Amino acid sequence: MGEFELIRRFFASAACAAGGEGIALGIGDDCALLQLPPGEQLAISTDTLVAGVHFPQQADPFFLGQRALAVSASDLAAMGAKPVAFTLALTLPDARPDWLDGFARGLCAMARDCGIGLVGGDTTRGPLSLTLTVFGRVPAGLALTRAGARPGDLLCVGGSLGDGAGALPLVLGEMQDSGADAEYLLQRYWAPQPQLALGQALRGRATAALDISDGLLADCGHIARASGVALLVEAEKLPLSPALERLFPSEFARKCALAGGDDYRLAFTLPAAELAAVQAQWPEVAVIGRVEAGQGVHLLDAAGVELQPPALGYQHFGSQGD
Structure with a gap:
């Protein structure tokens, strides 16, 4: 199975790639386009999960798809941001349809729970690893940060x-x-x-x-x-x-x-x-x-x-x- 067939079959046609609020253009072009309302800022975070470090080599792909997106979307929660979109860079030792099907279903299940859409990414061959970048929006000046705690809080x-x-x-x-x-x-x-x-x-x-x-x-x-x-x-x-x-x-x-x-x-x-x-x-x-x-x-x-x-x-x- 070639890279583009893999993307079309398991990700471009997935429910979580159907677009949504804030997504002007999703999968299918050189870039995705995100549309933010006036007065809002874009929150961005990237996480990489590596087999044998962040999850067992033989992890169930459905559970792995859920977890991979959840841990990334949690960074948006930490900033007080509303989820908009995410990208996925997937490195695979081989393209097994049963594994990809399970992973894509888990990914879409968590995307539905979080209200976030898949807008692009990349696939390549190598040791199993997942890199997700999430995008959210937050009113300007209201993002939560790690700075600001005060004595008495x-x-x-x-x-x-x-x-x-x-x-x-x-x-x-x-x-x-x-x-x-x-x-x-x-x-x-x-x-x-x-x-x-x-x-x-x-x-x-x-x-x-x-x-x-x-x-x-x-x-x-x-x-x-x-x-x-x-x-x-x-x-x-x-x-x-x-x-x-x-x-x-x-x-x-x-x-x-x-x-x-x-x-x-x-x-x-x-x-x-x-x-x-x-x-x-x-x-x-x-x-x-x-x-x-x-x-x-x-x-x-x-x-x-x-x-x-x-x-x-x-x-x-x-x-x-x-």
């Missing part, structure tokens, strides 16, 4: 933490369990739901935000550095799902929440006066700490004594916790 997260990391032993075959709790964690790993509506609702409310991909402590470090403040995380306030707590000892579950990554929840700083309105619409939002003058991220026990974190989070180049 609350540190919040958009829901339970640690589920993606807790699923990893199941994904890698290191643990066998077919119960409902295991299924829940696997769903959180393979089909994380980007918190797009929450991100858009935080415009003009949150002072800083990002999505948790490499671990809570590591990612909060980005806010602390960009904002020039200290973030205090209260270990006893970490929201853990019942499934994670039932499947694993409490110490392991907490480590997953602090440093495991793959959560794709939003972490954000919020003036206390905004909390009630946010929680009224999103009751799963949890306060896990506060912002103070200083620098860095500090983990505290119930008495306010600083704890040594188990690790900071995942890094591609460098040891854990560097």
Whole structure:
């Protein structure tokens, strides 16, 4: 199967390539054309997923298609952007129709959930890897960034933490369990739901935000550095799902929440006066700490004594916790 036949058969004709709001021209020309309303800015993010690094070599292609787009669209949520379009650069060791069909169906399922359209990309032969670039729109001056957290703000997260990391032993075959709790964690790993509506609702409310991909402590470090403040995380306030707590000892579950990554929840700083309105619409939002003058991220026990974190989070180049 040639490159252009592959594109036509599995992607150009897919439901997620049908166009939509903000897409003036999609797949089929040298470039796509995106149309932004007046007074809005374009948010862009690129993610690469590599077999054997970000997912197992033999990952189910449907699940992989879902996950690949979800982790990219989560960056739009972190900026408070509304999804518009995405591109896909797909490197394949071979063009297997059954694999491509499953991958395209998973991709389109997540695209439908996120309200985002496929507008182009590339295919080439080589070790399996996926590069997705997502495009969103946000009113000028209202994008959420990592800078802006202020002493006195609350540190919040958009829901339970640690589920993606807790699923990893199941994904890698290191643990066998077919119960409902295991299924829940696997769903959180393979089909994380980007918190797009929450991100858009935080415009003009949150002072800083990002999505948790490499671990809570590591990612909060980005806010602390960009904002020039200290973030205090209260270990006893970490929201853990019942499934994670039932499947694993409490110490392991907490480590997953602090440093495991793959959560794709939003972490954000919020003036206390905004909390009630946010929680009224999103009751799963949890306060896990506060912002103070200083620098860095500090983990505290119930008495306010600083704890040594188990690790900071995942890094591609460098040891854990560097």
